[in-house]
Amino acid sequence: MQIEGDAKLLRIMIGEADKINHIPVYEQIVLEARKIGLAGATVYKGIMGYGGTSRVHTSKILRLSEDMPIVIEIVDETSKIENFLPFVDKIFEEANCGGLITMEKADIIKYKANRK
Numbered sequence: 001m002q003i004e005g006d007a008k009l010l011r012i013m014i015g016e017a018d019k020i021n022h023i024p025v026y027e028q029i030v031l032e033a034r035k036i037g038l039a040g041a042t043v044y045k046g047i048m049g050y051g052g053t054s055r056v057h058t059s060k061i062l063r064l065s066e067d068m069p070i071v072i073e074i075v076d077e078t079s080k081i082e083n084f085l086p087f088v089d090k091i092f093e094e095a096n097c098g099g100l101i102t103m104e105k106a107d108i109i110k111y112k113a114n115r116k
Contacts, residue, residue: 007077007081008103009103010074011073012072012088012100013051013070013071014069014070014098014099016070017067018070018099019095025097028095029041032087032091038084039080040075040076041074042073044072045070046071047068051099051100075111088101
């Protein structure tokens, strides 16, 4: 697969403690993205953040949080990203979790899958 030019970057921000049947929400999202053939996904774990409740989550030793911020980024063609949004919404509903989803324009300079 080769993608170049206009695309979308989907960014999903959730908490590390968000789960569906003991499976992390970030894992569910990445596995679903892979299943439907999106180009790729990356999960980042934050060291500090806060969301809708304004409760600060931090990795400082004295205030160790068990619910660190998680960011999932997925880039692909606009139509594929837009078609993926209902899956993300369904996962949010099943997990009964909060979060933030953003989408922005991305210019893909080069993407080529390594075939071994």
